[in-house]
Amino acid sequence: MNPLLRRIGLPAIALAALVSTGAHAEDYPARAVRIIAPFAAGTGPDANAREIAAELTKVLGQTVFVDNRPGASGIIGTEAAARATPDGYTLYIGTTSTLSVVPHLYSKLPFDAAKDFTPVSLLGILNTGLIATPKLPANDVRALLALMKSRPDAVNVATQGPGSYSHLSGEWFGFSADTKLNFVPYNSNSPYADLLAGQVQLMFDGLPAAAGNIRAGKLKLLAITGKQRHPTFPDVPTFAESGIADFEPIAWQGLLAPAGTPKAIVDKLSEAMRKAAQSPELAEKWRSYGGELKGDTPAEFAAFIAADRAKWGEVVRKAKVRLD
Known part of the structure; x- marks a missing residue:
C-alpha cells in the first residue's frame, strides 16, 4: 500500500467501523431478541427469565423471547450462548450454577465462563434459606447445631x-459452622415431598420452591442469607444474626451477551434492564419468594460475578467435589 494511503486509510477504516457500530447500536434492536436459558421450560428459573423477557419487550419495543437449552448442569445452553454471533440478538441468562459453580467442578468445559461472555446486568437475587420439616425439634440455627452435636x-x-x-x-454451611452434615442426594426427583413428610429434615435452597409451604406452616425457615432480614420473612433471622457470619450463598440470574458484542449495544441493554427492574409488579413477585429484583451496570455485574465465582471456588475446593 502507498505510504500516504496507509497513513490516511487505516484511520479512515477504523473511523468507518466506529460509525457503523454506532449506527447499528442506534437502530438496535431492529428485530426479535433471543435469550438462551440453560434450564428447562416450566421451572422456577424459566418463569423468572420469561418475566424479565416480557418486561424487556416493553422497554425495547421488540419481542424478547426465551430459548430453553437445558442439560448437563447448564453446560449445553451456556456453550450455545458462548458460540452465538455477538450482535446483540442472542443473549444469555447466566446463573450462580453455570457461571460461578460449574467452572470449578469440571477440568474441561466447552466455554470459558470468564472470557466468553460480556456481562450486561444482574437481573435478580434469591436469598438462600435453611428450610426444615416442621417435625425438626429445633427452631433456630443454634438449637439445630446443638441437636446435631448431641444426635x-x-x-x-x-x-x-x-x-x-x-x-x-x-x-459451605458445614465449613462455616464447623459441623459435619449428613447429605441425602436426590439426583432426579425433587426432595421437597420427603422434606414435607419429614423423611429428611433440612435443605439449603433458594426460596421460590418453598415459600408457599413456609407461609402455610408446612415447612419452617430457620435462617436466611442477606445483610438484613427479608421483608417477606421479617421474623426469620439472618445467618449472621444466628452466629454464622461468613455463610452467604445467593442464587442469582443475570443477563449476558457473547463476548465481542458492541459496547454501545451492551450499554443499551443494561439501561433497558434497569428500566425493566422498576416494574412494581415484577419487583413484588421477587420479594414474595425471598428475592430482590436488580438492575445494574456491566461493570458492576462483572465485579459481582468475579467475587461470587471466587467464593464458590473456595467452597468447591474445600469440599473436594469434582464431576469429571
Whole structure:
C-alpha cells in the first residue's frame, strides 16, 4: 500500500467501523431478541427469565423471547450462548450454577465462563434459606447445631445431587459452622415431598420452591442469607444474626451477551434492564419468594460475578467435589 494511503486509510477504516457500530447500536434492536436459558421450560428459573423477557419487550419495543437449552448442569445452553454471533440478538441468562459453580467442578468445559461472555446486568437475587420439616425439634440455627452435636444421625440434609447448589450451600454451611452434615442426594426427583413428610429434615435452597409451604406452616425457615432480614420473612433471622457470619450463598440470574458484542449495544441493554427492574409488579413477585429484583451496570455485574465465582471456588475446593 502507498505510504500516504496507509497513513490516511487505516484511520479512515477504523473511523468507518466506529460509525457503523454506532449506527447499528442506534437502530438496535431492529428485530426479535433471543435469550438462551440453560434450564428447562416450566421451572422456577424459566418463569423468572420469561418475566424479565416480557418486561424487556416493553422497554425495547421488540419481542424478547426465551430459548430453553437445558442439560448437563447448564453446560449445553451456556456453550450455545458462548458460540452465538455477538450482535446483540442472542443473549444469555447466566446463573450462580453455570457461571460461578460449574467452572470449578469440571477440568474441561466447552466455554470459558470468564472470557466468553460480556456481562450486561444482574437481573435478580434469591436469598438462600435453611428450610426444615416442621417435625425438626429445633427452631433456630443454634438449637439445630446443638441437636446435631448431641444426635449426629438425627438430621439428614436433602440435596439435588452432588455439586448442586443445595449440596454446595450445605457444604459451605458445614465449613462455616464447623459441623459435619449428613447429605441425602436426590439426583432426579425433587426432595421437597420427603422434606414435607419429614423423611429428611433440612435443605439449603433458594426460596421460590418453598415459600408457599413456609407461609402455610408446612415447612419452617430457620435462617436466611442477606445483610438484613427479608421483608417477606421479617421474623426469620439472618445467618449472621444466628452466629454464622461468613455463610452467604445467593442464587442469582443475570443477563449476558457473547463476548465481542458492541459496547454501545451492551450499554443499551443494561439501561433497558434497569428500566425493566422498576416494574412494581415484577419487583413484588421477587420479594414474595425471598428475592430482590436488580438492575445494574456491566461493570458492576462483572465485579459481582468475579467475587461470587471466587467464593464458590473456595467452597468447591474445600469440599473436594469434582464431576469429571
